[in-house]
Amino acid sequence: MNAHTLTDLEIVEDRTADSRCDEGFLTLRRLVLRNRYGDGSASEPYPCDVLERPGSDAVVCVLYEFQKGRARVLIRESARAPIYLRKHKQFVHPDPGPYLSILEVVAGLVEESDPAGPEGLKIRAAAEAKEEAGLDVQADTLFPLGGETFASPGTTDEKIYFLSLIHI
Secondary structure, eight states, X not given: OOTTOOOOOOOOOOOGXXXXXXXXXXXXXXXXXXXXXXXXXXXXXXXXEEEEOSSOEEEEEEEXXXXXXXXXXXOEEEOOHHHHGGGGSOOSSOOOOOOSSEEEOEEEEOOTTSOSSHHHHHHHHHHHHHHHHOOOOOGGGOEEOSOOEESXXXXXXXXXXXXXXXXX
């Protein structure tokens, strides 16, 4: 085992009780909503929590190559504290965790300094390929991989744009 191999995540301090939901990197909006319909009627009010973070847009850069008739996708391993901390919860369906790290494709938040539009998404995806996988990818070699979607639409407004590059 390498000296820098992650073996545990330790909660040093839990500031939940003393923090407001609009402080920190993530913002929790606690709303009461009502659906309005075309016939003029409305639903009963209901609670809705929305988790936001700066920008709320991200790119996913799927890097792959074909080799001997098979596609190979670059997957990276990284620690994700919220996933690891699931070990403190009880589930109806047993979870085999804890997950000290998970496998994922290259991805990252679109930054305020990135140019707007499709070219900006390509530039951000190329930057994430360099940062997370050490690969020099030219932005103009990336292309959209289907349409965009939302990460967890019942909880967050984060929109994800998929881009891809053949031959890593």
